[in-house]
Amino acid sequence: MNKNMIYIEGVAMTRFDKQPNTLAPELAQSAILNAVRDANLTLNDIEAIYCANVFGGMILGQLIVRDLQLQGIPIYNIENACASGATAVHLAKHALLAEQYKTILVVGIEQLTQLGGGTIPLQLNDHKTRIYSNSGLVLPSIYAMRATRYLYERDEDPSLLAQVAVKNRFNGSLNPYAQQRTPTTIEAVLSSRMIAEPLTLMQCCPSQVDGAAALILSTEHNNGRKPVKLLASIVQSGMQEKYTDDILDAEITARAARMAYEQAGIGPSDIDVIELHDAFTIAELIYYEALGIAKPGEGPKLLRSGETEIGGKIPVNPSGGLLAKGHPLGATGVAQMVELTWQLEGRAKERQVNQPKFALAQCTGGGIAGVDHAASSVHILGT
Amino acid sequence: MDITTHYWSQSSPRKPLGSMHKKSKEIIFPPFAENSPLANDYLSQELNPVGTLYSYTVIHPSMKSGIQPYAIGFVDLPDFPVRIFGRLVQDIGPAIGDQYLMKPDTEFGHIFEKIKK
Numbered sequence: 315m316n317k318n319m320i321y322i323e324g325v326a327m328t329r330f331d332k333q334p335n336t337l338a339p340e341l342a343q344s345a346i347l348n349a350v351r352d353a354n355l356t357l358n359d360i361e362a363i364y365c366a367n368v369f370g371g372m373i374l375g376q377l378i379v380r381d382l383q384l385q386g387i388p389i390y391n392i393e394n395a396c397a398s399g400a401t402a403v404h405l406a407k408h409a410l411l412a413e414q415y416k417t418i419l420v421v422g423i424e425q426l427t428q429l430g431g432g433t434i435p436l437q438l439n440d441h442k443t444r445i446y447s448n449s450g451l452v453l454p455s456i457y458a459m460r461a462t463r464y465l466y467e468r469d470e471d472p473s474l475l476a477q478v479a480v481k482n483r484f485n486g487s488l489n490p491y492a493q494q495r496t497p498t499t500i501e502a503v504l505s506s507r508m509i510a511e512p513l514t515l516m517q518c519c520p521s522q523v524d525g526a527a528a529l530i531l532s533t534e535h536n537n538g539r540k541p542v543k544l545l546a547s548i549v550q551s552g553m554q555e556k557y558t559d560d561i562l563d564a565e566i567t568a569r570a571a572r573m574a575y576e577q578a579g580i581g582p583s584d585i586d587v588i589e590l591h592d593a594f595t596i597a598e599l600i601y602y603e604a605l606g607i608a609k610p611g612e613g614p615k616l617l618r619s620g621e622t623e624i625g626g627k628i629p630v631n632p633s634g635g636l637l638a639k640g641h642p643l644g645a646t647g648v649a650q651m652v653e654l655t656w657q658l659e660g661r662a663k664e665r666q667v668n669q670p671k672f673a674l675a676q677c678t679g680g681g682i683a684g685v686d687h688a689a690s691s692v693h694i695l696g697t
Numbered sequence: 698m699d700i701t702t703h704y705w706s707q708s709s710p711r712k713p714l715g716s717m718h719k720k721s722k723e724i725i726f727p728p729f730a731e732n733s734p735l736a737n738d739y740l741s742q743e744l745n746p747v748g749t750l751y752s753y754t755v756i757h758p759s760m761k762s763g764i765q766p767y768a769i770g771f772v773d774l775p776d777f778p779v780r781i782f783g784r785l786v787q788d789i790g791p792a793i794g795d796q797y798l799m800k801p802d803t804e805f806g807h808i809f810e811k812i813k814k
């Protein structure tokens with residue numbers, strides 16, 4: 315057994331959907347118990363728990379675990395906006411490599427229905443974000459301004475953006491864990507209610523969704539299936555925006571991806587399947603280039619080629635992504651790795667891609683003015 | 698802090714203020730408050746209020762909100778260069794490259810008003 319190798323031994327998630335009558339601890343417990351079962355372990359094998367959440371309040375992890383009869387093991391609560399789940403995996407990796415534990419459970423949980431609808435609140439404990447928020451800055455508007463600039467610079471029209479929604483909604487139709495399970499058309503996407511020009515409703519991930527996802531990381535592989543290894547884990551923070559910044563280059567994600575490829579010892583052409591942060595359609599197009607699977611300026615060509623569909627060379631968001639599966643913030647980063655583990659193990663059923671060996675998960679977290687994004691993480695998994 | 702007034706000069710016409718880093722000369726908007734621990738590294742700098750629209754969107758609030766669609770965007774101010782976000786005011790829709798004048802506003806702190814050609 316390689317002491318420096320970390321294995322994903324068990325994974326599970328709840329369906330992402332509106333579940334206002336289920337308490338957050340119940341959602342999380344469901345994912346936890348199924349992940350432990352999936353790993354062929356018992357709760358007593360878990361030495362620490364990392365709990366990712368954004369809006370659930372203080373010490374949510376302890377609340378989730380209280381009734382599971384775990385005997386006082388360390389529980390760490392982690393918040394990093396939409397990248398909280400991925401950040402929890404990253405921190406768990408550190409603890410495993412430092413030999414603090416052999417087996418850790420990571421759980422991500424969010425109940426956005428408890429916020430009552432509307433866009434996700436920004437972090438207003440900041441003079442710049444407060445001034446900009448007062449003028450109408452919200453997360454959809456940030457992505458919409460990227461989309462406006464993208465269509466202007468690339469001389470494209472909004473049907474390109476709609477094509478991302480069509481692809482990911484189709485994938486979601488194959489995924490029993492996805493909130494949106496109805497395929498759609500470019501015409502339907504473009505004629506859905508306008509939210510922030512050029513983004514229509516079906517180009518925005520649903521803001522009313524609840525869900526949890528869990529995975530078990532271990533330095534030992536014993537689950538009886540082929541091993542899925544965590545080959546790279548990177549979390550980066552945004553740099554202060556400059557006057558000359560290009561809002562289309564997703565610098566933070568490109569930086570995180572470069573570091574992840576270096577850590578894993580592979581390149582973009584080795585990746586067989588990707589789950590990326592398509593909170594809005596424009597994001598997927600921008601991230602094609604930031605992750606290096608398309609050359610600069612060739613994101614539209616890659617999308618139109620069909621190679622990012624489930625049957626293509628480099629399927630992107632076979633789960634349906636955030637657009638179809640839903641985006642319960644704290645759970646998203648973990649759920650991406652749950653999906654990729656299923657893909658690598660050949661357990662993704664109707665949405666299974668063709669014999670993947672390497673998989674990449676990318677997740678960003680935002681909510682403050684003056685940076686590209688607050689956080690971005692890239693993880694690479696492999697068999 | 699009154700977020701609608703602290704970043705406007707008292708001169709006439711009033712101009713937006715930024716903080717200029719003493720060494721790098723980079724401009725930060727809005728300016729740091731006087732009691733900020735970073736304030737000693739910066740000088741107050743009046744900004745040229747006329748700039749170019751870098752990107753924009755028009756927000757369409759839900760019908761039940763009763764709020765009419767409104768335009769917002771990033772405007773690049775030259776001279777002491779900085780990119781600032783705000784409401785856009787114009788007769789017809791905004792377009793990238795349009796010229797805007799940054800003005801004080803009691804509700805939003807500032808707005809960008811399109812300069813007619």
